[in-house]
Amino acid sequence: MRGRSGGGGLIFCGALLLLLLIADVGESSNGDHQPLARIAIHRTLVALNDNAYVKASPSILGLKGQNSEWVTLEYASSNPSNDDWIGVFSPANFSDSTCVPDGTPPDSKIVPPFLCTAPIKYQYANYSTPAYKSTGKGTLRLQLINQRSDFSFVLFSGGLSNMTITWTSGYGINEAEPFVEWGLKGDDHVHSPAGTLTFNRNSMCGAPARTVGWRDPGFIHTAFLKELWPNSLYTYKLGHKLSNGSYIWSQQYQFRASPYPGQDSLQRVVIFGDMGKDEADGSNEYNNFQRGSLNTTKQLVQDLKDIDIVFHIGDLCYANGYLSQWDQFTAQIEPIASTVPYMVASGNHERDWPETGSFYGNLDSGGECGVLAETMFYVPAENRAKFWYSTDYGMFRFCIADTEHDWREGTEQYEFIERCFASADRQKQPWLIFLAHRVLGYSSATWYADQGSFEEPMGRESLQKLWQKYKVDIAIYGHVHNYERTCPIYQNICTNQEKYNYKGALNGTIHVVAGGGGASLAEFTPLNTTWSYFKDHDYGFVKLTAFDHSNLLFEYKKSRDGKVYDSFKISRDYRDILACTVDSCPSTTLAS
Numbered sequence: 001m002r003g004r005s006g007g008g009g010l011i012f013c014g015a016l017l018l019l020l021l022i023a024d025v026g027e028s029s030n031g032d033h034q035p036l037a038r039i040a041i042h043r044t045l046v047a048l049n050d051n052a053y054v055k056a057s058p059s060i061l062g063l064k065g066q067n068s069e070w071v072t073l074e075y076a077s078s079n080p081s082n083d084d085w086i087g088v089f090s091p092a093n094f095s096d097s098t099c100v101p102d103g104t105p106p107d108s109k110i111v112p113p114f115l116c117t118a119p120i121k122y123q124y125a126n127y128s129t130p131a132y133k134s135t136g137k138g139t140l141r142l143q144l145i146n147q148r149s150d151f152s153f154v155l156f157s158g159g160l161s162n163m164t165i166t167w168t169s170g171y172g173i174n175e176a177e178p179f180v181e182w183g184l185k186g187d188d189h190v191h192s193p194a195g196t197l198t199f200n201r202n203s204m205c206g207a208p209a210r211t212v213g214w215r216d217p218g219f220i221h222t223a224f225l226k227e228l229w230p231n232s233l234y235t236y237k238l239g240h241k242l243s244n245g246s247y248i249w250s251q252q253y254q255f256r257a258s259p260y261p262g263q264d265s266l267q268r269v270v271i272f273g274d275m276g277k278d279e280a281d282g283s284n285e286y287n288n289f290q291r292g293s294l295n296t297t298k299q300l301v302q303d304l305k306d307i308d309i310v311f312h313i314g315d316l317c318y319a320n321g322y323l324s325q326w327d328q329f330t331a332q333i334e335p336i337a338s339t340v341p342y343m344v345a346s347g348n349h350e351r352d353w354p355e356t357g358s359f360y361g362n363l364d365s366g367g368e369c370g371v372l373a374e375t376m377f378y379v380p381a382e383n384r385a386k387f388w389y390s391t392d393y394g395m396f397r398f399c400i401a402d403t404e405h406d407w408r409e410g411t412e413q414y415e416f417i418e419r420c421f422a423s424a425d426r427q428k429q430p431w432l433i434f435l436a437h438r439v440l441g442y443s444s445a446t447w448y449a450d451q452g453s454f455e456e457p458m459g460r461e462s463l464q465k466l467w468q469k470y471k472v473d474i475a476i477y478g479h480v481h482n483y484e485r486t487c488p489i490y491q492n493i494c495t496n497q498e499k500y501n502y503k504g505a506l507n508g509t510i511h512v513v514a515g516g517g518g519a520s521l522a523e524f525t526p527l528n529t530t531w532s533y534f535k536d537h538d539y540g541f542v543k544l545t546a547f548d549h550s551n552l553l554f555e556y557k558k559s560r561d562g563k564v565y566d567s568f569k570i571s572r573d574y575r576d577i578l579a580c581t582v583d584s585c586p587s588t589t590l591a592s
């Protein structure tokens with residue numbers, strides 16, 4: 001079916017526009033397709049009709065400083081159909097004159113005007129009023145976030161005695177000076193300046209990011225808070241000093257500074273991949289694509305007092321070129337990301353695009369080619385366009401790879417990975433963790449098994465000698481949307497038969513897939529391997545708890561209930577890490 005008539009529109013709170021529309025919604029598909037891509041927005045027509053209307057209440061959002069609000073819609077159409085949908089558009093003043101050609105031939109059957117911007121979200125008009133088709137009237141409740149009025153989200157990421165705070169606003173460098181007012185809780189506060197970045201449509205590598213998915217990103221501000229006192233509680237507020245001398249302030253947030261590297265204290269780390277975003281009001285979701293996402297977020301928010309740092313290892317929001325989805329995603333994670341460091345890795349849905357230097361030349365980023373992730377998420381990488389970095393958190397050393405750039409021996413990234421492993425002082429930082437988006441180690445996902453590799457091609461051939469030489473304890477991946485844990489392993493062979501209670505040296509690395517953050521689940525092969533110790537086809541995340549230098553607890557929790565479904569412990573003395581095992585020390589030595 002095709003868009004052929006339309007409904008009325010209403011300007012909404014100056015920034016959002018609600019339209020009752022009839023549109024072409026494609027059939028459901030599996031995999032990683034952005035739900036907004038299912039609307040053929042190029043072929044949707046708007047014909048304002050006097051008999052149709054959409055009314056919203058409240059009509060102004062954020063009167064009490066809320067970041068999101070539920071809005072009740074009432075609407076009517078004189079020609080109702082089960083295909084009618086309500087779309088939320090922002091900015092509201094879009095015009096068909098701004099449509100950018102995407103290189104596809106025009107469809108002669110469609111007459112202008114076209115919508116040239118995808119909605120932020122949509123829902124069928126009969127979603128909560130099944131009788132809409134016969135009565136022509138309906139109501140709907142939608143949750144709307146305050147679309148970048150002053151501040152749209154707060155995100156911070158940690159590092160050695162530094163914190164980095166990122167937010168977006170509508171103020172460019174000529175309109176206001178961005179800064180963070182911060183200090184020890186209850187103590188004097190200081191101002192630290194923030195930088196401002198943005199990008200334009202031409203920064204995108206292709207459609208839909210360049211066409212219907214484009215949305216002006218506003219301005220992205222990043223401030224660096226330095227010389228923090230380890231473990232101390234800080235409060236902070238974001239500010240803009242306007243050119244007329246007045247100030248705009250955010251609400252107050254707080255965070256605890258990271259422990260000093262090597263510090264002996266309780267340290268709790270949550271890791272998952274592929275979460276995506278979801279809508280609390282059920283919109284955009286006829287594909288049930290990321291329905292686990294809200295559960296994961298909810299569990300982490302509930303557990304926040306028992307979490308010190310979070311790693312979201314790639315495939316962050318699956319905007320796939322529909323840029324409004326980044327605002328929805330950052331609004332969803334803000335309660336977590338404004339309180340504990342929210343560290344990220346790059347995945348195929350952030351980066352991959354043909355002829356742009358990504359290791360895999362597929363279309364998964366929808367034309368974003370990494371620009372969104374690299375601008376909005378600060379990571380302590382030497383070059384933000386090459387998303388590999390290391391970060392220390394107390395007794396942990398994390399080495400984060402970028403699987404969307406070449407990691408094989410001889411590359412710049414391979415050298416970085418070796419340097420990261422080699423520079424960990426295992427007496428002080430005994431827990432050495434390797435993180436990457438794609439599975440470079442082991443996975444029983446159907447598609448890997450079909451290839452006969454059980455992993456990303458070339459993955460462990462390149463890296464296993466580094467994992468073994470530097471005695472990496474655990475390697476954790478996303479990309480495959482389920483949970484799996486292997487034995488401690490080297491070259492396909494289990495190096496330790498224990499499953500739950502490891503004492504002394506592992507003699508290999510435990511590989512974990514934690515890609516069940518929220519996006520549609522992936523199947524396991526029925527083939528059984530000796531190395532796969534635990535598989536779960538469900539949504540979940542993993543948590544590492546370091547009690548001290550000798551005791552680590554690993555847990556896998558389901559997002560649906562937050563309960564532990566798999567776990568193991570490692571207990572050892574640091575001297576166990578120094579001892580040689582197979583291929584972990586040079587085969588000959590002159591020492592005697």
Ligand SMILES: [Fe+2]
Pocket residue numbers: 314315347348349437478479480
């Ligand atoms: Fe992925």
